[in-house]
Amino acid sequence: xxxxxxxxxxxxxxxxxxxxxxxxxxxxxxxxxxxxxxxxxxxxxxxxxxxxxxxxxxxxxxxxxxxxxxxxxxxxxxxxxxxxxxxxxxxxxxxxxxxxxxxxxxxxxxxxxxxxxxxxxxxxxxxxxxxxxxxxxxxxxxxxxxxxxxxxxxxxxxxxxxxxxxxxxxxxxxxxxxxxxxxxxxxxxxxxxxxxxxxxxxxxxxxxxxxxxxxxxxxxxxxxxxxxxxxxxxxxxxxxxxxxxxxxxxxxxxxxxxxxxxxxxxxxxxxx
Amino acid sequence: xxxxxxxxxxxxxxxxxxxxxxxxxxxxxxxxxxxxxxxxxxxxxxxxxxxxxxxxxxxxxxxxxxxxxxxxxxxxxxxxxxxxxxxxxxxxxxxxxxxxxxxxxxxxxxxxxxxxxxxxxxxxxxxxxxxxxxxxxxxxxxxxxxxxxxxxxxxxxxxxxxxxxxxxxxxxxxxxxxxxxxxxxxxxxxxxxxxxxxxxxxxxxxxxxxxxxxxxxxxxxxxxxxxxxxxxxxxxxxxxxxxxxxxxxxxxxxxxxxxxxxxxxxxxx
Numbered sequence: 208x209x210x211x212x213x214x215x216x217x218x219x220x221x222x223x224x225x226x227x228x229x230x231x232x233x234x235x236x237x238x239x240x241x242x243x244x245x246x247x248x249x250x251x252x253x254x255x256x257x258x259x260x261x262x263x264x265x266x267x268x269x270x271x272x273x274x275x276x277x278x279x280x281x282x283x284x285x286x287x288x289x290x291x292x293x294x295x296x297x298x299x300x301x302x303x304x305x306x307x308x309x310x311x312x313x314x315x316x317x318x319x320x321x322x323x324x325x326x327x328x329x330x331x332x333x334x335x336x337x338x339x340x341x342x343x344x345x346x347x348x349x350x351x352x353x354x355x356x357x358x359x360x361x362x363x364x365x366x367x368x369x370x371x372x373x374x375x376x377x378x379x380x381x382x383x384x385x386x387x388x389x390x391x392x393x394x395x396x397x398x399x400x401x402x403x404x405x406x407x408x409x410x411x412x413x414x415x416x417x418x419x420x421x422x423x424x425x426x427x428x429x430x431x432x433x434x435x436x437x438x439x440x441x442x443x444x445x446x447x448x449x450x451x452x453x454x455x456x457x458x459x460x461x462x463x464x465x466x467x468x469x470x471x472x473x474x475x476x477x478x479x
Numbered sequence: 480x481x482x483x484x485x486x487x488x489x490x491x492x493x494x495x496x497x498x499x500x501x502x503x504x505x506x507x508x509x510x511x512x513x514x515x516x517x518x519x520x521x522x523x524x525x526x527x528x529x530x531x532x533x534x535x536x537x538x539x540x541x542x543x544x545x546x547x548x549x550x551x552x553x554x555x556x557x558x559x560x561x562x563x564x565x566x567x568x569x570x571x572x573x574x575x576x577x578x579x580x581x582x583x584x585x586x587x588x589x590x591x592x593x594x595x596x597x598x599x600x601x602x603x604x605x606x607x608x609x610x611x612x613x614x615x616x617x618x619x620x621x622x623x624x625x626x627x628x629x630x631x632x633x634x635x636x637x638x639x640x641x642x643x644x645x646x647x648x649x650x651x652x653x654x655x656x657x658x659x660x661x662x663x664x665x666x667x668x669x670x671x672x673x674x675x676x677x678x679x680x681x682x683x684x685x686x687x688x689x690x691x692x693x694x695x696x697x698x699x700x701x702x703x704x705x706x707x708x709x710x711x712x713x714x715x716x717x718x719x720x721x722x723x724x725x726x727x728x729x730x731x732x733x734x735x736x737x738x739x740x741x742x743x744x745x746x747x748x
Contacts, residue, residue: 209558210571214567217575219593227589284488286488305493308726311675312499315699316711319699319715320495320499323707330512363492367488423584442584462581462585
């Protein structure tokens with residue numbers, strides 16, 4: 208009985224929704240609300256998707272953006288997590304909080320702040336103009352750089368926390384033993400710290416990569432208008448074109464692309 | 480070297496937030512420009528009825544969704560931690576973890592289809608709005624709550640529960656007097672996590688809501704498309720102040736709780 212309630216909920220609100228995506232992806236468009244016909248079968252969405260090179264390009268670009276975001280987050284998060292794990296014990300809760308608290312200011316507000324900093328009449332251009340570094344405002348906003356900056360800002364804490372947890376559990380005795388046996392600091396890091404932290408680093412990378420691949424809000428607010436990503440394509444097909452079957456097919460394909468990273472992540476998580 | 484990176488990383492995380500809050504006190508009508516100290520944007524915020532209405536709706540949805548998510552996620556976590564073998568356990572585990580890894584657009588779209596299908600089959604929900612957003616957020620929050628509760632339950636010393644049962648406590652009494660107090664901090668953390676997720680979500684809400692249910696992030700997002708205003712700085716400052724206040728209260732409660740239980744332990748010894 209106690210199992211039936213959550214099981215029923217999960218079936219109704221997780222399993223059925225995913226199946227419906229698959230069903231509607233092959234439904235025929237129709238006039239009215241909802242704009243498709245239940246029980247119909249059509250390959251229209253699939254044909255649109257394969258004939259228009261736009262969607263394949265969006266998939267490739269999304270994967271590239273997600274990969275770069277995850278790599279940047281990992282590169283930044285690793286030294287941060289190392290410093291966190293090695294900080295005096297009484298400072299650690301405060302420092303962890305300092306990493307987490309930006310989360311609580313609201314994701315949209317943080318992205319709005321970047322808009323305010325980066326736009327042509329924005330804070331950064333104002334400072335650079337006042338210092339005489341530049342003579343005309345730089346077009347910083349609505350660029351791939353601004354988009355990546357926003358993505359890293361949004362996802363960095365996701366990468367820091369699993370790495371911190373891994374590094375905290377790491378047996379410092381191994382590093383000391385290596386140092387006692389004559390290994391230099393770099394050798395200790397390369398042969399002991401890095402291999403032991405690898406599973407945590409992989410988890411951190413995937414924890415950023417998976418949501419970043421379907422991200423909609425950050426590219427919309429900071430990225431260049433022409434940078435079509437899958438998240439934006441799903442949103443556009445649904446809200447602008449009212450082509451629900453196409454939006455569903457794009458969502459199904461996004462899931463298919465992410466199955467491998469997701470399985471990998473779950474294996475890392477359930478590791479004993 | 481790594482300390483320098485930590486300082487730089489924290490600076491990067493905090494710089495836009497601190498500037499957002501700082502310029503909330505600027506009189507200038509151009510965001511992120513200093514025009515002397517003023518509270519006019521806070522006054523504008525307090526007079527903005529559409530925004531306050533959306534904030535109130537978001538708060539009610541988040542309260543309901545977090546509570547439902549904690550109950551459901553608690554049950555899911557309990558099943559995952561305590562019921563090792565039953566038919567469909569692999570499916571149960573996969574479904575419990577799925578919302579954690581599904582992209583937001585996929586979650587939003589798939590839940591919308593479900594609500595449309597339910598409406599067609601059962602005539603319910605009659606319209607999309609607060610209720611559908613609440614159900615979607617509860618589903619999402621429950622997945623996170625389940626992880627938190629499951630990990631706490633699997634750390635517990637089962638011996639205490641067995642001892643209570645051996646001494647004649649019914650399963651309900653064991654749960655109430657032994658298990659519940661031990662997982663209470665995890666339940667609180669799960670509730671807070673689900674609450675924050677709900678308040679912060681714009682993508683899932685945009686898909687599953689209707690004309691009657693504009694949450695604060697949805698309103699904010701549509702306004703940001705039109706341009707930045709200093710009112711948004713004031714909103715950021717207000718939210719950060721509330722978050723700091725909530726955090727302070729939580730820390731104070733935890734501190735009191737830990738000093739109490741410390742005294743209890745002293746008495747027992």
